[in-house]
Amino acid sequence: MTSARRAPCKNYLTENFTLRSWFFTTDHKRIALLYFASITMFFFIGGGAAAAMRYILLHPDGAPVSAEIYNRLFTTHGIVMVWFFLVPAIPTTFGNFLLPMMIGARDVAFPKLNLLSWYLFILGGSFVLYALFVGGLDTGWTFYAPYSTMYSSGHLIAAVTGIFIAGFSSILTGLNFIITLHRLRAPGMGWYSLPIFCWSLYSTSVILIVATPVLAMTLLLLATEHLIHVGIFDPALGGDPLLFQHLFWFYSHPAVYIMILPGMGVVSEIIPCFSRKELFGYKFLCWASVSIAVIGFLVWGHHMFVAGISMYAGLMFSFLSFAVAVPSAIKVFNWTATLHKGSISFEAPMLYALGFIGLFTIGGLTGLFLATLPVDVHVTQTYFIVAHFHYIMVGGMVTAFFGALHFWWPKITGRMYPEIWARFAAVLMFCGFNLTFFPQFILGYEGMPRRYHVYAEQYQVLNVFSSGGAGVLAVAYLLPLFYLGWSLIWSRRASANPWQATGIEWQAPSPPPKDNFTHPPKVPAKPYAYVTPGADHD
Amino acid sequence: MFDFLPPQAASLSPEIDFLFFGLLIISALVLGLLFTLLLLYCIKYRRGSGASRTGQEEKSWRIEIGWTAATLIAFVALFFWGADLYARLYEAPPDTLDIFVVGKQWIWKVQHPDGQAEIDALHVPVDRDIRLIMASQDVIHSFYVPAFRLKRDVVPGRYESLWFHPIRTGSFQLECSEFCGTDHARMTGEIVVMSQADYANWLATQAHGDSFAGAGEKLFRSLGCGGCHGPGSTVHAPDLAGLYGKTVALADGGFAHADDDFLRDAILLPQKRAPAGYAPVMPSFAGQLDESQILALIVYIKSLDEKPRKTP
Numbered sequence: 001m002t003s004a005r006r007a008p009c010k011n012y013l014t015e016n017f018t019l020r021s022w023f024f025t026t027d028h029k030r031i032a033l034l035y036f037a038s039i040t041m042f043f044f045i046g047g048g049a050a051a052a053m054r055y056i057l058l059h060p061d062g063a064p065v066s067a068e069i070y071n072r073l074f075t076t077h078g079i080v081m082v083w084f085f086l087v088p089a090i091p092t093t094f095g096n097f098l099l100p101m102m103i104g105a106r107d108v109a110f111p112k113l114n115l116l117s118w119y120l121f122i123l124g125g126s127f128v129l130y131a132l133f134v135g136g137l138d139t140g141w142t143f144y145a146p147y148s149t150m151y152s153s154g155h156l157i158a159a160v161t162g163i164f165i166a167g168f169s170s171i172l173t174g175l176n177f178i179i180t181l182h183r184l185r186a187p188g189m190g191w192y193s194l195p196i197f198c199w200s201l202y203s204t205s206v207i208l209i210v211a212t213p214v215l216a217m218t219l220l221l222l223a224t225e226h227l228i229h230v231g232i233f234d235p236a237l238g239g240d241p242l243l244f245q246h247l248f249w250f251y252s253h254p255a256v257y258i259m260i261l262p263g264m265g266v267v268s269e270i271i272p273c274f275s276r277k278e279l280f281g282y283k284f285l286c287w288a289s290v291s292i293a294v295i296g297f298l299v300w301g302h303h304m305f306v307a308g309i310s311m312y313a314g315l316m317f318s319f320l321s322f323a324v325a326v327p328s329a330i331k332v333f334n335w336t337a338t339l340h341k342g343s344i345s346f347e348a349p350m351l352y353a354l355g356f357i358g359l360f361t362i363g364g365l366t367g368l369f370l371a372t373l374p375v376d377v378h379v380t381q382t383y384f385i386v387a388h389f390h391y392i393m394v395g396g397m398v399t400a401f402f403g404a405l406h407f408w409w410p411k412i413t414g415r416m417y418p419e420i421w422a423r424f425a426a427v428l429m430f431c432g433f434n435l436t437f438f439p440q441f442i443l444g445y446e447g448m449p450r451r452y453h454v455y456a457e458q459y460q461v462l463n464v465f466s467s468g469g470a471g472v473l474a475v476a477y478l479l480p481l482f483y484l485g486w487s488l489i490w491s492r493r494a495s496a497n498p499w500q501a502t503g504i505e506w507q508a509p510s511p512p513p514k515d516n517f518t519h520p521p522k523v524p525a526k527p528y529a530y531v532t533p534g535a536d537h538d
Numbered sequence: 539m540f541d542f543l544p545p546q547a548a549s550l551s552p553e554i555d556f557l558f559f560g561l562l563i564i565s566a567l568v569l570g571l572l573f574t575l576l577l578l579y580c581i582k583y584r585r586g587s588g589a590s591r592t593g594q595e596e597k598s599w600r601i602e603i604g605w606t607a608a609t610l611i612a613f614v615a616l617f618f619w620g621a622d623l624y625a626r627l628y629e630a631p632p633d634t635l636d637i638f639v640v641g642k643q644w645i646w647k648v649q650h651p652d653g654q655a656e657i658d659a660l661h662v663p664v665d666r667d668i669r670l671i672m673a674s675q676d677v678i679h680s681f682y683v684p685a686f687r688l689k690r691d692v693v694p695g696r697y698e699s700l701w702f703h704p705i706r707t708g709s710f711q712l713e714c715s716e717f718c719g720t721d722h723a724r725m726t727g728e729i730v731v732m733s734q735a736d737y738a739n740w741l742a743t744q745a746h747g748d749s750f751a752g753a754g755e756k757l758f759r760s761l762g763c764g765g766c767h768g769p770g771s772t773v774h775a776p777d778l779a780g781l782y783g784k785t786v787a788l789a790d791g792g793f794a795h796a797d798d799d800f801l802r803d804a805i806l807l808p809q810k811r812a813p814a815g816y817a818p819v820m821p822s823f824a825g826q827l828d829e830s831q832i833l834a835l836i837v838y839i840k841s842l843d844e845k846p847r848k849t850p
Contacts, residue, residue, distance in 0.1 A: 235695020447684025
C-alpha cells in the first residue's frame with residue numbers, strides 16, 4: 001500500500017488500531033462510526049422483516065406462514081425501524097460526526113456521556129434482539145392496550161425494556177447536542193451563522209429531551225399492568241385504553257419530527273452546495289425547524305380521530321395538524337427557490353436531495369388528506385396511512401440519510417465513492433420506492449386495512465406491484481454496501497473539500513485528525529456563502 | 539366514476555369522495571407546480587448552461603410572507619370544508635334505528651332491537667338512519683365499512699356509536715381495522731342492505747326469542763334489580779323509569795348526563811358516578827355480565843321511559 005504511506009498525518013481512523021481504542025473512544029467521530037455500524041445492522045434486520053412481509057402479501061391467502069408469524073414480522077419491522085433506525089439514524093451518526101466540526105469544536109460537550117449513550121443504545125438493542133430471537137411479539141410497534149398488556153403472548157417485557165433503555169440514549173444525545181451548540185461554537189460564530197443542519201439537530205434534541213420521558217413513563221405503566229395487573233389501561237381492571245393512546249402519541253407524534261427534521265437539515269446543506277447558491281430564506285428555514293418542533297407537540301390527537309375522542313377534540317387536532325404543515329411547506333418552497341438562477345450539478349447527493357423534495361412533498365400533501373377529518377375516517381388504519389408515513393419516513397428520511405452518506409463520505413472515510421454506481425443506486429431507490437408505496441395509496445382508498453396478511457382478492461394486483469417495487473428497493477439498498485465498501489480500499493482519495501462546500505467541517509482534512517482541525521477554522525460571516533458563476537454578486 | 543373506488547353506499551359517501559377528489563386536485567396542482575419548477579430550474583440552470591444568473595432574488599421577506607399566507611389560507615379553507623362534513627358525519631340525526639354490535643376476538647356479534655341476532659353480518663334496511671351502538675368484550679376493534687367510508691374504534695369499557703344512511707341495496711364488506719390479535723385479518727363480515735320490504739321479511743323469518751329489551755327485562759328480574767329499583771321497594775334506590783337522557787346530580791356535587799355510558803358505569807362501577815341522595819349500597823355487577831347482557835339491560839332501562847307514568 002504505497003498510497004497509505006503517502007497519507008500526510010495520522011487521522012482519527014489511523015490514530016490507533018486496537019479494539020480498546022474503538023470501544024472506549026470518546027472521539028465523537030469514532031462514536032459516530034460505532035453508531036453507524038449498529039444502525040446499519042438494525043436497518044437490514046428491519047428491512048428483512050419488511051421483505052418477508054412483502055413476499056407473503058403476494059398472495060391473498062397469506063400462505064406460506066401463519067397469521068401469528070406475519071403479526072410478529074410487522075411488529076419486528078416497526079419496533080426495529082422506528083426506535084433502532086429512524087429515530088437515531090441521522091443524529092447519532094452524521095449529527096455526532098458533524099455537529100462539533102460544523103461549529104469548529106474538537107468534540108461534543110460531554111464526550112464520555114456520548115460514549116455512554118452508545119452503550120445504552122446497544123444494551124437496549126440487545127434486549128430487543130433477544131425478544132426477537134426467542135420468538136418476538138405481536139403487539140405492533142404501537143403496543144395498543146389492553147391488547148398488549150392483557151391479551152398478547154409475546155416477549156413484551158424484553159422488547160419494552162429495550163426501548164425504555166434506548167430512550168435514555170436518545171435523551172443523553174439530545175442533551176449533549178444542545179449544550180454543545182450553546183457552549184462550543186467557535187469564537188465569532190453566532191446562531192445565525194450556524195448551518196441549517198445544526199438548527200435541525202437543535203430542534204430535534206429539544207423534542208428528544210421533552211418527549212422521550214413520556215414514552216419511558218408510558219412503557220413503564222404498560223409493563224406494570226402486564227406484570228402485576230394494576231388497572232391502568234385495561235377497563236376490565238378499571239383502566240382506560242384511550243389514556244394509553246394519548247400518552248403514546250404524545251411521544252410518537254413528535255417522534256415523527258425527530259426522524260424528519262435532521263433529514264430536512266441534510267437537504268438544506270446539499271441543495272445550496274450543488275446549486276452553487278446561497279440558501280434562500282435562511283432565517284425562515286431556521287425558524288421553520290423550531291416551529292415544527294413546537295407545533296409538533298400539539299397534534300398527537302390526529303392519530304385518534306376514530307378512536308373515541310369527542311367531535312370538538314377532533315376538530316381542534318385537525319386544525320392544529322393543518323397548522324404544522326405550514327412550516328414544512330415553507331421549507332419546500334425555500335429549497336426550490338434556492339435552485340433558481342443557481343448553477344446546478346447532479347452528483348449523487350443532489351439526486352437524493354431532489355428525490356427527498358419530491359417524496360417528502362407527496363408525503364406531506366397526503367398528510368393533509370389525513371388531517372381532513374371525514375377523509376381520515378375512511379382511510380386511517382388502511383394502506384393509505386402506511387403509504388403516507390413511508391413517504392415521509394423512507395421517501396423523506398431514508399433518502400436524506402443516503403444523501404448525507406454520499407455527501408460526507410469523502411470527509412468521513414477520506415475516499416470518494418464511485419459516482420456512476422451512486423447515481424444508479426439513487427435513481428433505482430427512487431423508482432423502487434414509488435413502485436412499492438404508491439400503489440398502497442390506492443389500496444388504502446379501496447379499503448384494504450393494514451396489518452392484514454389475508455386480504456380480499458380484488459387487492460392482489462396492487463399488492464403484487466408493491467412487492468415487486470420492494471424487490472427493486474432491496475437491490476437499491478444493498479448496492480451501496482458493495483460500492484461504498486469497495487471505495488474504502490480502491491477508490492481515489494478525497495481532498496479536504498471535494499464539493500467546494502462552505503461548511504466549516506470541510507476546512508478539516510479528509511479524514512479529519514483526532515482533534516478535527518489542523519488550523520483554527522475560519523468562520524465565514526454568513527453560512528452558505530456560495531458564489532454562483534455568472535451572477536452579479538455585490 | 540372511477541373503477542378503483544369502493545361503491546358509494548351511504549348518504550355521505552359521495553360527499554366524502556368529493557372532498558377526497560378536491561384534495562387530490564389541489565395536491566396535483568401543487569405537485570404539478572413544484573415538479574415543473576424543479577424540472578425547469580434543473581434544466582435551465584444546470585451547470586454550464588448559458589442562462590443568465592444575474593439579478594438573483596435577495597430580499598426574501600415579501601416572497602416568504604406571500605407563500606406562507608397562501609398556504610395558510612388554503613389550509614384554513616380545507617379545514618372548514620372537512621369540519622362541516624365531519625360534524626354531519628359525527629352527530630346522528632334523531633329517530634335512528636338502533637342496532638347493537640359487540641366486537642370480540644375475532645367475531646362481530648349483532649343484536650337487533652326485536653331480538654334477532656347475527657354473527658359477522660349486519661342486515662339493515664335501505665333509506666333509513668341507522669345507528670350502531672358498539673361495545674367490545676375484550677380488546678380494541680374497529681368497525682370499518684369501506685363502502686360507507688366509515689369507521690369507528692370499538693373500545694372496551696365504553697360505548698362508541700356510528701350512524702349511516704344506506705342509499706343502495708347490496709352486500710358490502712365489513713372489516714376490523716384496528717389490530718386485535720392473531721386472527722385480526724379474518725375478523726371480517728358483510729353488511730347486507732335490503733329494501734324495506736325485504737328487511738321486514740328478513741326480520742320475520744329470523745328465529746328470535748324475546749325482543750332485546752325483553753331479554754333485558756328478564757335479566758333485570760333474575761339479577762334481582764327490581765328488589766331495590768322496583769316500585770314499592772323498601773330500599774331507597776333511584777327510579778329508573780324516564781331516567782335515560784336526564785341530567786343527574788352526583789354525590790360528589792357534579793352532574794352527569796344519563797346516557798349509555800352512564801348506565802354502564804352505574805351497573806359495573808356504581809361508585810364511580812354515584813347519584814346524590816342515595817346511600818351507596820348498589821353492588822357492582824362487573825364480571826357477572828357479558829357485553830350483550832349489559833346492553834340488553836340498558837335497552838330495557840331505556841324502554842322504561844316509554845311507559846305511562848302513574849299519577850300520584
